[in-house]
Each structure stands twice: as C-alpha cells, then as structure tokens.
Amino acid sequence: xxxxxxxxxxxLMEADKLKAIIRATRNHxxxxxxxxxxxxxxxxxxxxxxxxxxxxxxLARVIRMLLIHDLVEIDAGDAPIFGEVDETxxxxxxxxxxxxxxxxxxxxxxxxxxxxxxxxxxxxxxDAVFAKSLDRFQPPNLNLASGGGSWTDYNVDxxxxxxxxxxxxxxxxxxxxxxxxxxxxxxxxxxx
Amino acid sequence: xxxxxxxxxxxLMEADKLKAIIRATRNHxxxxxxxxxxxxxxxxxxxxxxxxxxxxxxLARVIRMLLIHDLVEIDAGDAPIFGEVDETxxxxxxxxxxxxxxxxxxxxxxxxxxxxxxxxxxxxxxDAVFAKSLDRFQPPNLNLASGGGSWTDYNVDxxxxxxxxxxxxxxxxxxxxxxxxxxxxxxxxxxx
Numbered sequence: 001x002x003x004x005x006x007x008x009x010x011x012l013m014e015a016d017k018l019k020a021i022i023r024a025t026r027n028h029x030x031x032x033x034x035x036x037x038x039x040x041x042x043x044x045x046x047x048x049x050x051x052x053x054x055x056x057x058x059l060a061r062v063i064r065m066l067l068i069h070d071l072v073e074i075d076a077g078d079a080p081i082f083g084e085v086d087e088t089x090x091x092x093x094x095x096x097x098x099x100x101x102x103x104x105x106x107x108x109x110x111x112x113x114x115x116x117x118x119x120x121x122x123x124x125x126x127d128a129v130f131a132k133s134l135d136r137f138q139p140p141n142l143n144l145a146s147g148g149g150s151w152t153d154y155n156v157d158x159x160x161x162x163x164x165x166x167x168x169x170x171x172x173x174x175x176x177x178x179x180x181x182x183x184x185x186x187x188x189x190x191x192x
Numbered sequence: 193x194x195x196x197x198x199x200x201x202x203x204l205m206e207a208d209k210l211k212a213i214i215r216a217t218r219n220h221x222x223x224x225x226x227x228x229x230x231x232x233x234x235x236x237x238x239x240x241x242x243x244x245x246x247x248x249x250x251l252a253r254v255i256r257m258l259l260i261h262d263l264v265e266i267d268a269g270d271a272p273i274f275g276e277v278d279e280t281x282x283x284x285x286x287x288x289x290x291x292x293x294x295x296x297x298x299x300x301x302x303x304x305x306x307x308x309x310x311x312x313x314x315x316x317x318x319d320a321v322f323a324k325s326l327d328r329f330q331p332p333n334l335n336l337a338s339g340g341g342s343w344t345d346y347n348v349d350x351x352x353x354x355x356x357x358x359x360x361x362x363x364x365x366x367x368x369x370x371x372x373x374x375x376x377x378x379x380x381x382x383x384x
Binding site for chain 1: 194197200201203204205207208209210211212219220221223225226228229231232233235236237239240241244252255256259260297301333334337367368371
C-alpha cells in the first residue's frame with residue numbers, strides 16, 4: 001500500500017510543474033494564464049455550464065477529463081490556437097509525455113487516466129466533445145475580459161476567429177457558441 | 193435561457209480573479225502558489241487519492257467542493273495556516289463573499305453551490321472532512337518539494353507542525369497522515 005501511495009504522490013508532485021506552463025491567453029489582470037489555473041477554470045466552466053451540453057454526457061467524467069487534459073504540456077509545452085504548429089510532431093510529443101506522466105502512477109490507475117486523456121484527444125465521445133468545446137470556449141471570454149489578449153498579439157480578425165473556433169465550439173456546445181458569437185463580433189469589428 | 197447564461201458567465205468571469213489570490217505556499221519553482229492553481233492541484237489530489245478516503249464518500253462531490261472551496265478568497269483573501277488570524281472576522285468576511293459570489297448565479301444554482309461551500313466550511317459530512325483533509329495535506333508536500341517553503345517563512349518546527357496539522361489531516365485521511373508524518377519529521381528535525 002505504501003508503494004502505491006509513493007507512486008501516486010510522485011505523480012501528483014510532478015503534476016505541480018503544470019503551474020509553470022504559460023499559455024497565450026491573459027487573465028483579467030493581464031498576466032498570462034498558466035495551464036494549471038486554466039484547467040481549474042475549465043473544470044469550473046463544466047460544473048456551471050453542464051446544463052448547456054447535449055444530452056447524455058457524464059459531467060463528473062467531463063470534469064475529471066478537464067483536470068488532466070493539459071498535463072502532457074509539462075513535457076510538450078502549450079500550442080497556441082492562433083500560432084503555427086507542426087501537428088504531427090506535437091501529437092507525437094504529447095503521446096510520449098502521456099506515457100511518461102501517467103506511467104508514474106500505479107499501473108491500473110495510470111492506464112485508466114491515460115485512456116481518459118486519449119479519449120479527450122480523440123474528440124469523438126460526447127464527453128470528450130463537450131470537454132473540448134469548453135477548452136475552446138473559455139479563451140475568447142478571457143480575451144473579451146482582458147481587452148483583446150491573444151487576438152491582439154496574433155492579429156486575429158473576426159473571420160479568422162470564426163473559421164478557427166466556430167466548428168470546435170459549436171460541435172459540443174452550440175448554445176455557448178450562439179451566446180459568444182455576437183460578443184466577439186462586436187468586439188473584433190468595433191475596433192479601429 | 194440567455195439571461196440564465198448571462199448570469200453563469202458573470203460568475204465564471206468573476207471567478208477568474210481567484211488566479212490573483214496569492215497563498216503562503218510555494219510551488220516547485222519557488223513562486224508563491226495562487227488559489228486557482230491550488231484548487232486545481234487539490235482536485236487532482238482527490239481524483240488520484242480517493243481510494244485512501246474512509247468509505248462512503250462521493251468523490252465527484254468532493255471534487256466539485258474543492259473546485260469552489262476557495263472562491264470566497266476573491267473578497268476575503270487567504271489566511272495562511274501558520275499566520276495569526278481573527279477567525280470570527282474571517283468567517284464573517286467569507287460568508288459575505290459567498291453570498292455575493294454565488295449570488296451572481298441563477299438562484300437555483302447559486303443556492304446549490306452556496307450550500308456545497310457551507311458544507312465544506314462546516315467540516316462535518318464525510319465528503320467535507322475528506323476534502324478539508326486534502327486541503328491540509330497538499331501544502332506540506334509542496335513545502336517538502338520546495339525546500340521548506342512556508343515552514344521556513346513562519347519558523348515552524350516539527351511539534352508546531354504536528355500539533356497544527358495532525359488532527360486535521362488524520363481526521364479525513366489517516367493513511368495520508370501516516371505517509372506524510374515521517375517525511376516531515378525527517379525534514380524538520382534534520383535541519384541545522
């Protein structure tokens with residue numbers, strides 16, 4: 001039992017490093033968000049917005065998925081949605097990170113969380129699709145709150161925003177997209 | 193439906209401010225932890241360590257509780273465990289904060305989350321007692337990882353640590369206390 005707890009604690013203390021992974025989005029106060037506080041914020045989004053998900057999702061499972069979804073960034077880093085990324089290389093790096101990180105856990109538990117992370121990445125089950133939609137829905141709201149954030153940094157206009165984000169958010173959370181779209185449209189077309 | 197979502201989003205964006213509340217504990221890299229990333233780390237502790245809880249807890253509920261447990265600090269601030277605090281004034285400030293923050297939500301949802309937060313604070317149900325024990329178990333592990341952390345800042349010796357923390361951690365998570373005690377003992381008595 002002690003060896004089992006040793007392994008669990010090694011994983012949890014390694015996970016602490018997610019607090020040092022910096023994202024492209026800014027919080028209210030202008031500081032760049034880190035991936036640990038982002039994961040908390042997303043889990044809270046799920047807790048509060050679960051009623052807007054398509055029927056049939058398991059919200060407790062969505063929350064667990066969101067708590068672990070970014071851990072691979074400890075090794076692979078964060079890929080900003082408006083940046084240029086070699087997606088094949090990124091997927092390979094994230095897979096290796098998942099194997100290493102979840103491999104710190106007792107084998108049964110590591111396999112379970114690795115499968116949950118892979119389900120999120122594959123973005124096919126209702127739980128994963130809703131979780132992914134929230135992951136795309138939260139940053140535009142931070143950009144609105146911080147006066148532009150990554151839209152300003154990456155020179156993003158409304159058509160680019162809509163082309164990149166609409167399919168991802170609408171797929172798992174159509175009501176949230178309908179709420180968000182006019183707000184972002186007003187913000188991005190109202191600027192100089 | 194739109195008014196309901198407006199209220200939920202007002203709450204979620206106000207919650208963003210928890211990322212700016214600084215705790216007395218340091219992460220691996222020496223930076224002081226904020227209460228949002230702390231809440232994420234605790235929810236992950238619950239997810240991974242649930243099997244060490246006394247029987248009969250509802251882990252999904254514990255996770256929801258931990259996700260919201262520190263929101264009141266947005267108004268009331270964080271009270272370090274080894275600091276001097278006027279507990280009556282703090283409890284009053286936190287109650288007012290909870291009323292304001294959960295009051296941003298649609299009434300049914302606000303009442304539900306306020307009750308969940310109050311259950312955590314009252315520390316009587318098995319779910320709350322386990323959640324509180326995790327909240328006390330995580331910081332010593334960060335202190336061990338960061339070379340002393342708040343023990344150094346507050347000049348804490350082992351008897352003080354044990355008197356302050358043992359009852360709180362052992363109550364909801366005796367196996368975690370048994371694992372932690374010798375590690376902290378070795379660290380705090382092995383120093384100069």
